[in-house]
Amino acid sequence: MPELPEVEVLVRHLAPLLEGRRVRDVQVFRPRVIRPVGVGAFRRALVGATFVGLTRRGKYLRFRLRRSANHSAFSLLGHLGMTGRMFLQPAHTPLPKHAAVVFALGPVTLVHEDTRYFGRLSLDTRALGALGPEPLEPAFTSDDLARGLARSRQAVKLRLLDQSLVAGIGNIYASEALFAARLSPQRAAGKLSLAEVRNLWRSLRRVLAQAVAWGSTVPLDWRGSGHRDRLFYYGLAAGAPDYYVERLRVYGRAGQPCPRCRTAIRRIVQAGRSTFFCPCCQR
DNA sequence: CACCATGTTCCTTG
DNA sequence: CCAAGGAACATGGT
Numbered sequence: 001m002p003e004l005p006e007v008e009v010l011v012r013h014l015a016p017l018l019e020g021r022r023v024r025d026v027q028v029f030r031p032r033v034i035r036p037v038g039v040g041a042f043r044r045a046l047v048g049a050t051f052v053g054l055t056r057r058g059k060y061l062r063f064r065l066r067r068s069a070n071h072s073a074f075s076l077l078g079h080l081g082m083t084g085r086m087f088l089q090p091a092h093t094p095l096p097k098h099a100a101v102v103f104a105l106g107p108v109t110l111v112h113e114d115t116r117y118f119g120r121l122s123l124d125t126r127a128l129g130a131l132g133p134e135p136l137e138p139a140f141t142s143d144d145l146a147r148g149l150a151r152s153r154q155a156v157k158l159r160l161l162d163q164s165l166v167a168g169i170g171n172i173y174a175s176e177a178l179f180a181a182r183l184s185p186q187r188a189a190g191k192l193s194l195a196e197v198r199n200l201w202r203s204l205r206r207v208l209a210q211a212v213a214w215g216s217t218v219p220l221d222w223r224g225s226g227h228r229d230r231l232f233y234y235g236l237a238a239g240a241p242d243y244y245v246e247r248l249r250v251y252g253r254a255g256q257p258c259p260r261c262r263t264a265i266r267r268i269v270q271a272g273r274s275t276f277f278c279p280c281c282q283r
Numbered sequence: 284c285a286c287c288a289t290g291t292t293c294c295t296t297g
Numbered sequence: 298c299c300a301a302g303g304a305a306c307a308t309g310g311t
Binding site: 032081082083098114115116117118152153154158271272 | 307308
């Protein structure tokens with residue numbers, strides 16, 4: 001799925017475009033995507049409501065809506081799963097093949113499309129309660145990370161994927177942060193020294209912040225229908241130069257030279273998922 | 284046909 | 298209680 005940086009950039013893009021728009025209609029093409037179950041209740045809750053805000057929490061998008069000026073706002077949680085996207089398109093334009101849920105907003109339509117339908121749109125926000133701290137917030141300290149890693153015999157890479165330890169890190173940025181910190185993904189989390197944890201904490205924040213900055217700079221094709229590439233999840237805008245493509249340093253680069261020491265990047269499998277690292281730099 | 288894929292949840296086994 | 302592994306979800310790319 002899009003991880004914290006991709007969701008953050010998407011939220012910054014969408015928030016001002018949604019603000020003040022009223023939901024005229026909701027079409028649910030894939031009922032399994034919505035929570036709680038029940039297309040009727042879902043539509044009744046949303047049709048007529050107005051978007052008043054959009055923020056990110058971990059990998060979730062949190063839409064805020066209001067039914068009228070004297071009603072209090074409520075939340076709609078969005079999660080993009082592995083292949084989900086959200087974008088606005090002009091009303092009455094053809095929907096993508098895998099449109100799961102569509103919000104008619106008058107002149108524009110908000111599309112949640114997802115080829116694999118692992119994503120969710122939910123009026124139940126309890127999932128947020130299970131999330132750990134936001135890694136880019138000042139409140140997230142190296143001590144928080146240390147506590148999350150302490151006394152665990154799990155590999156540090158796997159601990160970083162635990163959303164209750166830190167929210168928003170996925171398979172790509174776990175590998176990238178460990179490369180930046182020069183730590184082996186296979187190290188037992190609880191055996192890292194305090195200095196190593198601090199270093200990982202700094203690397204994690206730097207890698208995520210740089211990815212957000214990069215995604216905010218690169219010209220993206222937000223509608224992106226049909227694009228599926230490694231370019232920050234959405235495709236490159238038409239006509240944009242292609243010098244943006246180099247970005248990830250180890251993820252997906254098995255066999256290629258390490259950007260630091262030229263040793264071949266290795267791919268291993270941890271808990272059924274690929275991890276990429278430099279066996280020379282990362283100890 | 285084989286294997287791979289930016290995620291989460293649930294189940295079983297040790 | 299914890300950890301590990303696998304399956305499920307579902308579709309497409311190589």
